[in-house]
Amino acid sequence: MTPTLSPTTPLTALDRCDRCGAQAYVRVTLAAGGDLLFCGHHFREHEARLRPLALDVQDETTKLTEPATTEIAD
Secondary structure: OOOOOOOOOOOOOOOEOOOOOOEOOEEEEEOOOOEEEEOHHHHHHHHHHHHHHEEEEEEOHHHHOOOOOOOOOO
16 A cells, blocks of 8 residues: 655655656645645646645745755764
8 A cells, every 4th residue: 555645745756747857846736636746846737726726735845945954074
């Protein structure tokens, strides 16, 4: 049995945009059921049409502007 992901499950590098295949940073859970994954670009392009259909929008596009952290081993 495959567990159902909740909308709060963080998106990972394995989650891909349903439109272009780039890394997904937005999950749109549809009121009619199911969800769609989008890169930031395609979400912005389709946002006005998606919002009325959405039960929830998980937007993690802030990850795109977070500074990278680098750990240095001693």
